[in-house]
Amino acid sequence: MVIDPPQVAAIPIVVAPVADPPGTPARRSALRLLDAVLRRGQALDAAMPGATRELPRSDDRAFAHAIAAEVLRRLPDLDALIDGATRQTLPPDAKARMALRIALVQALVLGTPPHAAIATVLPLVDGGPRKLVHGVFGTLTRAGVLLPEAPTLPEAVADRWSIAWGEDMVAAAGCAIAAPPPLDVTLRGDAPEGLGGISLAPGHRRLERGTAVTDLPGYAEGAWWVQDIAASIPARLLGTPPEPGATVLDLCAAPGGKTMQLAAAGWRTVAVDGSQSRLARLRDNLHRTRLKADVVRADLLEWSPAEPAAAVLLDAACSATGIFRRHPDVLHRARPAVIEAAATLQAQLLARAAAWVRPGGTLVYAACSLEPEEGEEQIGRFMAAHLEFEIDPVRAGELPDGIAPDPRGWVRTLPGMVAGQGGCDGFFVVRLRRAG
Known part of the structure; x- marks a missing residue:
């Protein structure tokens, strides 16, 4: 008699998932940040909350931001290394290319040991060409490759700025990025004891980068606020009020650096901006510095003041290419269509702001842009259409050390200016006077 073997229930085989190496979540967040900037055109800082939502620790979020920012600073040079080590060119948005950018910038810039740099990015290409990523990274690191000391600018940006400002400016921009x-602060009054740093202008201190802002002397007391030296120029050009209680309209005011300058100088300041979140920062800054201003949330294309003001400062929304040292993502987001759209909006805002200046009053126009369309060309078109305004030439004594007025009367800051002291952002600023 044949006896069938007992029926034994099959025991399911469970394969435990391989845990990602420690540090992988920060690299995954960096990947999300780069995708947000390069594919969706989102600002790096604006992408941070969503991209780092899985990182509870602030230092992990800061590291993810540092990885993404350094990739954006050196993107053309990283891609040149990758392309030199692959037989076929990887698509610009391929995960393999993104993972290699993240691994290489850690090993070559941020000081991460190569084994940790590659181990923490391989999980980013699960289901993809892990062997390719590992092989290319190993080939490059064994060869001892280095990135150039001065990063290469994106080709479109370099071409545009070369035409506008010349090859020397492009070279200076590469060094600047x-x-x-460094950290610039504007003082409310006297510098608090122990603040240190150097001064490039009255009411200014420049400190070494990497300084923890909230730990500096005078922060809690509101003795100063963070503001690049170039960004302080527009409000400096208004000086003190022509008479006690004179009103200045600070348009596109948030996050409030210029508002605080004007309030500290004695102006009755009306700060107008359309962004609720940015106005919240402005109010926080006013509270900390114990300065007062009337804060208005409004769309400048619809809002109007009750009466003309003695002065109007329009720091217009722009492409922001002038702040590329702090925000390298702008070099990859500010395409010609963005610049054109910004210039169109600026022309509309300028026309409205001009109507709010009383006869004999002052209009200061500023843009943190290195694009002539948003500066020199913008003001040229405005002057042709508004014969009641004339340029009130800026004098050298009104400007920080190392920055001189343009012979045409306005101010243009470029990469390379005050480079020996740490440089400055790119700005265009003009002061106009309305006929009395």
Whole structure:
């Protein structure tokens, strides 16, 4: 008799998932940040909340931001290394290319050991060409490759700026983007004891980068606020009020650096901006510095003041290419269509702001842009259409050390200016006077 073997229930085989190496979540967040900037055109800082939502620790979020920012600073040079080590060119948005950018910038810039740099990015290409990523990274690191000391600008940006400002400016911009800039602060009054730093202008201190802002002397007391030296120029050009209680309209005011300058100088300041979140920062800054201003949330294309003001400062929304040292993502987001749209909006805002200046009053126009369309060309078109305004030439004594007025009367700051002291952002600023 044949006896069938007992029926034994099959035991399911469970394969435990391989845990990602420690540090992988920060690299995954960096990947999300780069995708947000390069594919969706989102600002790096604006992408942070969503991209780092899985990182509860602030230092992990800061590291993810640092990885993404350094990739954006050196993107053309990283891609040149990758392309030199692959037989076929990887698509610009391929995960393999993104993972290699993240791994290489850690090993070559941020000081991450190569084994940790590659181990923490391989999980980013699960289901993809892991062997390719590992092989290309190993080939490059064994060869001892280095990135150039001065990063290469994106080709479209370099071509545009070369036409506008010349090859020397492009070279200076490459040097300027190599590392985050120093920390500039504007003083409410006297500098608090122990603040240190150097001064490039009255009411200014420049401190070494990497300084923890909230730990500096005078922060809690509101003795100063963070503001690049170039960004302080527009409000400096208004000086003190022509008479006690004179009103200045600070348009596109948030996050409030210029508002605080004007309030500290004695102006009755009306700060107008359309962004609720940015106005919240402005109010926080006013509270900390114990300065007062009337804060208005409004769309400047619809809002109007009750009466003309003695002065109007329009720091217009722009492409922001002038702040590329702190925000390297702008070099990859500010395409010609963005610049054109910004210039169109600026023309509309300028026309409205001009109507709010009383006879004999002052209009200051500023843009943190290195594009002539948003500066020199913008003001040329405005002057042709508004014969009641004339340029009130800026004098050298009104400007920080190392920055001189343009012979045409306005101010244009470029990469390379005050480079020996840490440089400055790119700005265009003009002061106009309305006929009395």
